[in-house]
Amino acid sequence: MSLAVRQASHPEAARHYDTAALRAHFLVETLFRPDAVELTYSHVDRIVVGGAMPVAGPLALETHKALGQATFLARRELGVCNVGGRGRVVCDGEAFDLAPRDMLYVAMGTGDVRFESADAAEPAKFYLFSTPAHARHRTVLVREADANALELGGQEQANTRTLRQYIIPGRVESCQLVMGLTTLKPGNVWNTMPSHVHDRRCEAYLYFGLGTDARVVHLMGEPEETRHLVVANEQAIISPPWSIHSGCGTSAYSFIWAMGGDNQDFTDMDMVPMGVLR
Numbered sequence: 243m244s245l246a247v248r249q250a251s252h253p254e255a256a257r258h259y260d261t262a263a264l265r266a267h268f269l270v271e272t273l274f275r276p277d278a279v280e281l282t283y284s285h286v287d288r289i290v291v292g293g294a295m296p297v298a299g300p301l302a303l304e305t306h307k308a309l310g311q312a313t314f315l316a317r318r319e320l321g322v323c324n325v326g327g328r329g330r331v332v333c334d335g336e337a338f339d340l341a342p343r344d345m346l347y348v349a350m351g352t353g354d355v356r357f358e359s360a361d362a363a364e365p366a367k368f369y370l371f372s373t374p375a376h377a378r379h380r381t382v383l384v385r386e387a388d389a390n391a392l393e394l395g396g397q398e399q400a401n402t403r404t405l406r407q408y409i410i411p412g413r414v415e416s417c418q419l420v421m422g423l424t425t426l427k428p429g430n431v432w433n434t435m436p437s438h439v440h441d442r443r444c445e446a447y448l449y450f451g452l453g454t455d456a457r458v459v460h461l462m463g464e465p466e467e468t469r470h471l472v473v474a475n476e477q478a479i480i481s482p483p484w485s486i487h488s489g490c491g492t493s494a495y496s497f498i499w500a501m502g503g504d505n506q507d508f509t510d511m512d513m514v515p516m517g518v519l520r
């Protein structure tokens with residue numbers, strides 16, 4: 243298992259970052275490596291984003307000095323979404339089978355978490371998003387068909403998409419973690435435009451479902467000081483509370499959004515009027 247630690251950035255510092263610095267602070271380029279758990283610990287809300295890709299055998303979620311705890315989930319909760327082939331997550335001996343696009347909420351206090359693929363020829367790829375937690379809730383599996391689905395956008399804005407809320411109050415109880423998956427319809431390319439910020443919560447995006455040469459130009463930064471990151475398939479963005487998070491693809495794609503912070507109110511967004519964006 244590898245875990246890289248990233249410091250949070252002040253927006254006034256981020257204004258001066260060049261392309262390499264923007265990518266080093268806000269883009270996670272490699273999440274899925276065969277037979278590895280790859281984690282990035284960010285001081286933005288102390289989130290952990292990463293991936294587990296079991297091929298030859300099961301992989302365990304181990305603790306790390308950065309967490310200061312005997313087990314990874316001693317003081318944390320975890321969202322897991324499978325973006326690969328069929329797989330299984332075993333939590334303290336209880337097995338949960340995840341088809342592609344299923345999500346699992348894993349409760350604080352779960353001691354042993356293992357990841358397995360059903361077929362090594364088509365391995366599972368488990369996207370991981372973890373936030374600090376203070377209470378133990380139930381571990382719950384949410385299948386894609388059982389998530390709250392919202393149909394959003396329009397063809398004229400090239401942003402017709404289905405947003406599915408999986409881990410959200412009323413569906414799955416958590417301390418602060420909120421997580422879901424948005425899929426653009428073919429021929430649609432824009433996400434989350436008009437853009438918004440929510441200083442109460444940070445957000446992370448994992449873009450997936452892109453072809454080898456396809457890219458998403460992800461927009462970030464303060465609304466009046468935007469920057470961009472060119473993002474390839476299965477790369478993730480860490481979006482600090484002060485940043486917009488929006489993007490335009492060279493083709494349709496999906497992304498997993500996940501949030502942590504002071505509230506779990508999905509609708510609590512400060513919309514940015516188009517005239518404000520720079």
Ligand SMILES: O=C(O)C(=O)C[C@H](O)C(=O)CO
Nearest residue numbers: 403405424433434445487499
């Ligand atoms: O399609 C969208 O719009 C989104 O997925 C937006 C994100 O969920 C978001 O930014 C929530 O705050």
Ligand SMILES: [Zn+2]
Nearest residue numbers: 438440445487
């Ligand atoms: Zn948002």
